[in-house]
Structure formats: structure tokens, C-alpha cells
Amino acid sequence: MTNKNKLEEAIRKRLKKRRSFYSHLGSYVAVGLFFVLLNAATSYGVWWFYYPMLGWGIGLLTHYFSVFGIPGIGIYDDAWEETTLQEELERLGLKKKEDTSTIDTEALELPELQKETRQKKDWDESELV
DSSP, X not given: OOHHHHHHHHHHHHHHHHHHHHHHHHHHHHHHHHXXXXXXXXXXXXXOTHHHHHHXXXXXXXXXXXXXXXXXXXGGSHHHHXXXXXXXXXXXXXXXXXXXXXXXXXXXXXXXXXXXXXXXXXXXXGGOX
């Protein structure tokens, strides 16, 4: 599996988690509205709809933190995000911190640029100091 495929797979997995959260949120809102309407229609003066919604809301909040992290607090700040990104890239084999000898330097060179410099050569190598 190439690095591009691994990265694409990781991105798809992350997007699937986000889609799952948004689906969860939509269900929460829809069922919450249903509970409010049911409560208003059946139990005048006694409001019970917020009890099940509170419990489900805690689960939804936990789901949010598992997908997006805790914004700006403790270990889930920007430094944590950068560190986690580097760890994920290493885990996927896209970046190596310690071993730089395995990097394919030929892939980093620009063959088109080398061709142009060879073709536009207006000097002799012996003239160079």
C-alpha cells in the first residue's frame, strides 16, 4: 500500500467518524423535538423530556470529544494536535523522525529542471572555477 493510499484511508476513517457524530447529533435533535412535543401533548405542567435528553446529551458530548477533542484545554490544545499528527504520520509510515536514510532523494529531485539545465548549457565546464 502506498503512502498516498494510507493517507487517503486515514482521512476516510476520520471523515467517517465525523459523519457518525453529525448523524448522532441529528438524531438527538429530532428525538428531542419529538419528546418536547410528546411531553407538551400528554403531560400538561410536568416537564420530563429533559431527563432522557440530558442523559443522551452527555453521551453526545462524549462522542464530540472523541471525534474533535477538547478545544483549547489541557492535552487537547494546538501543541497536542501537532504532536498527534506527527505520531499518526509516523504510524502510517509517511514520515520518519529518526531514520532519514530511507528517504528516496531521487524522488525529491526535479528531473525536468535537470534536463533544462543540460540543454541550456552555454559554457564549458573547464571555464568554471
